[in-house]
Amino acid sequence: xxxxxxxxxxxxxxxxxxxxxxxxxxxxxxxxxxxxxxxxxxxxxxxxxxxxxxxxxxxxxxxxxxxxxxxxxxxxxxxxxxxxxxxxxxxxxxxxxxxxxxxxxxxxxxxxxxxxxxxxxxxxxxxxxxxxxxxxxxxxxxxxxxxxxxxxxxxxxxxxxxxxxxxxxxxxxxxxxxxxxxxxxxxxxxxxxxxxxxxxxxxxxxxxxxxxxxxxxxxxxxxxxxxxxxxxxxxxxxxxxxxxxxxxxxxxxxxxxxxxxxxxxxxxxxxxxxxxxxxxxxxxxxxxxxxxxxxxxxxxxxxxxxxxxxxxxxxxxxxxxxxxxxxxxxxxxxxxxxxxxxxxxxxxxxxxxxxxxxxxxxxxxxxxxxxxxxxxxxxxxxxxxxxxxxxxxxxxxxxxxxxxxxxxxxxxxxxxxxxxxxxxxxxxxxxxxxxxxxxxxxxxxxxxxxxxxxxxxxxxxxxxxxxxxxxxxxxxxx
Numbered sequence: 047x048x049x050x051x052x053x054x055x056x057x058x059x060x061x062x063x064x065x066x067x068x069x070x071x072x073x074x075x076x077x078x079x080x081x082x083x084x085x086x087x088x089x090x091x092x093x094x095x096x097x098x099x100x101x102x103x104x105x106x107x108x109x110x111x112x113x114x115x116x117x118x119x120x121x122x123x124x125x126x127x128x129x130x131x132x133x134x135x136x137x138x139x140x141x142x143x144x145x146x147x148x149x150x151x152x153x154x155x156x157x158x159x160x161x162x163x164x165x166x167x168x169x170x171x172x173x174x175x176x177x178x179x180x181x182x183x184x185x186x187x188x189x190x191x192x193x194x195x196x197x198x199x200x201x202x203x204x205x206x207x208x209x210x211x212x213x214x215x216x217x218x219x220x221x222x223x224x225x226x227x228x229x230x231x232x233x234x235x236x237x238x239x240x241x242x243x244x245x246x247x248x249x250x251x252x253x254x255x256x257x258x259x260x261x262x263x264x265x266x267x268x269x270x271x272x273x274x275x276x277x278x279x280x281x282x283x284x285x286x287x288x289x290x291x292x293x294x295x296x297x298x299x300x301x302x303x304x305x306x307x308x309x310x311x312x313x314x315x316x317x318x319x320x321x322x323x324x325x326x327x328x329x330x331x332x333x334x335x336x337x338x339x340x341x342x343x344x345x346x347x348x349x350x351x352x353x354x355x356x357x358x359x360x361x362x363x364x365x366x367x368x369x370x371x372x373x374x375x376x377x378x379x380x381x382x383x384x385x386x387x388x389x390x391x392x393x394x395x396x397x398x399x400x401x402x403x404x405x406x407x408x409x410x411x412x413x414x415x416x417x418x419x420x421x422x423x424x425x426x427x428x429x430x431x432x433x434x435x436x437x438x439x440x441x442x443x444x445x446x447x448x449x450x451x452x453x454x455x456x457x458x459x460x461x462x463x464x465x466x467x468x469x470x471x472x473x474x475x476x477x478x479x480x481x482x483x484x485x486x487x488x489x490x491x492x493x494x495x496x497x498x499x500x501x502x503x504x505x506x507x508x509x510x511x512x513x514x515x516x517x518x519x520x521x522x523x524x
Contacts, residue, residue, distance in 0.1 A: 064336070066491055073487050074236055076332045081480055084331055092472035099466005102459045103178060111181045113459045120442045120454040125179045126291075127434045128464050131316070132172035133214065133288055134309075134430060137281055138317025139165030140221050143228075144277035147270065153345045155489040156338050160328060161321045162225040163482070167474040168320075169218045171467035176210065178463070206290035213287045217280045224273040227266065230256045231488040285313040292437065298379040299441035302367065308360035312430060315353035315400070318346050319426035324475065326420045328484055337485050340414050347413040350426065354404035357433075361401065375446070384440045388453055392432050393440065399429020 064072075081089075106113055116123050139161035146154040177186045189211050191201045201208050233253035240246040256262055289309035292300040322343065329338040368380035384393050403425050406412045413419070439454050478484070 064494060066494070069337075069490050069494065070235060070239075070487060072334070073337065073483050073485050073490070074232075074239060076479075077236060077481060077483065078239065078241075082331070085476060085480065088472065089476045092469050092476060095465050095469025096473055097466075097469070098462050099464075099469050102462025102466060103174075106178060106459045106463065107183055111179070113457060115455060115457040115460065117452050117454070119445050119450050119452045120439055122179075122438050122442065123454060124435075124456045124460040124464060125175050127431070127438050128467065129172050129175035129179075130288055130309075130434045130438075131431050132168050132175070132467065133285065134313035134316045134434075135320045135427070136165045136168035136172065136217075136221075136317065137285060137310075137313035138321045139163070139168075140217070140224070140277045140281050141314055141317065142321070143224055144274040144281065147274045148278065152493050153342055155493050156342050156485060157321060157325055157346070158489070159225075159228065159482075159486045160325055160478075160484050161317075162221065162228070163475065163478045164320060164324060165221045165317075166218065166225060167471045167478075169214060169221065170474070171471050173214060173218070174467065175463075176207070206287060206294055209287045209290065213280075213284045217284045220273060220276050220280055224270075224277060227269050227273065228486055228489075229482065230254060230266065231258065232483040232486065234258065235487055236483070282310055285309045292441075297441055298373070298375040299384065299437070302364065304360055304363055304367075308357065311353045311356040311360070312400075312433060315350060315357055316427055316430035318349050318353070319423040319430070322346055322350075322419055322423035323427070326416060326423070328479060332479070332484060334485060337490060340416070343416065343419050344410075344413045347407045347419055347422075350422070351404050351407035351413075354400060354407075354426070358401035361397065379441065379444070383444045384436065387440065387444065389436075389440045389443060393436050396429055396432040396436050399425050400433060403429075 114123060114125065139158075142154050142161045143158045146158075177183055180186060189201060189208065191203070191208075230253055233249050234256035237246055237249035237253050240249055286306040286309065289305035293302060293305040295301055325338050326343070329335050365380055368376045371377075384390070403422065406418065406422065443454050444451050
């Protein structure tokens with residue numbers, strides 16, 4: 047009896063003629079080979095950026111936050127803009143892994159591993175900004191509510207800034223566990239193929255003695271579902287709490303109830319764009335076009351156009367509420383200072399990048415064009431950075447008193463710190479691409495027989511033969 051699990055009309059998730067051995071060779075092969083010139087060039091650039099970032103941060107810690115161009119009106123500036131931006135980028139990985147796993151979406155298998163790694167590296171970058179923004183970085187442990195000898199001095203549990211500490215540390219921990227537990231079967235595969243004793247030892251330790259027994263797979267499945275269940279509310283809660291940093295204040299342009307869903311949609315929007323950026327480069331350099339297919343890019347671009355439209359709707363809602371509220375300060379904030387003030391250029395960059403340009407993805411041809419996807423993924427993240435800049439800086443640079451109005455531009459240590467986080471992010475990603483399987487081998491093998499191109503062709507052929515046989519039998523019966 048021929049069993050069929052998936053419609054032959056659906057696009058294959060794995061292109062080409064593949065068997066289990068070929069899948070292993072294609073994905074594990076780049077780890078065992080020496081990296082190419084492109085890898086070394088990229089890694090060197092990343093390390094250079096990281097070194098400049100370390101220098102900029104050291105400068106800021108030595109001389110104090112006064113070296114940043116913060117002033118009495120704009121007290122947050124680039125630092126918190128970058129914090130919110132990096133946290134947003136970290137959202138797509140857990141969303142792809144957890145929510146799409148719970149909804150049994152097969153297309154996540156080609157992209158989930160790299161997306162999860164991206165989440166971890168992005169959260170590592172994000173967490174640094176609030177710590178260094180404190181100024182006295184050696185006092186950073188004061189934000190943790192632990193039993194201490196400080197008497198009545200405790201953290202302010204009413205502050206969303208403290209909720210950030212809980213939310214982001216929990217999110218990082220669960221994402222790390224989810225990512226690492228998924229790597230165990232693949233580490234065991236690398237261990238079993240290792241040629242040197244050192245590689246065998248290191249990958250053996252990393253795989254925690256995985257043997258691939260039924261019991262191991264059973265526990266692996268159970269753990270994945272539990273972590274997916276924990277991660278799903280975290281995806282929604284983390285950026286909701288980040289939005290409360292603004293929404294619980296009384297500053298015009300901030301105190302709005304639309305912020306939590308608007309921030310979550312924006313985070314998924316920017317996160318999926320960054321996944322596209324990384325995967326398009328990765329599939330090209332490591333020759334993984336058969337596993338990260340055009341269908342995967344199409345699916346991610348659909349999410350981008352959906353979340354981009356939600357974000358655009360939120361922008362229009364803000365403008366409507368500023369007019370409808372009748373508050374002169376709210377109206378002035380949105381219509382005079384944000385859209386038409388000295389920093390108005392940043393508002394229109396945000397609107398163009400986030401609302402207008404993603405609409406090209408309504409066209410199937412554009413969604414499936416690799417170059418268009420790559421350029422759009424960068425445009426979207428530029429737009430999302432400007433969204434955070436607009437929310438923070440244009441809400442602060444015009445105070446109630448004209449005497450305290452000011453214009454904000456970053457100093458070199460602020461720019462250097464931001465560039466340094468890019469260095470950290472890409473250094474980690476290059477090391478990940480070299481020593482870890484970029485695609486989940488075990489999960490690709492799981493979907494291969496139902497969604498691989500060669501197996502789908504066999505199914506189609508079988509269906510045609512069955513139909514012809516049935517027609518033939520029917521004819522003879524008459």
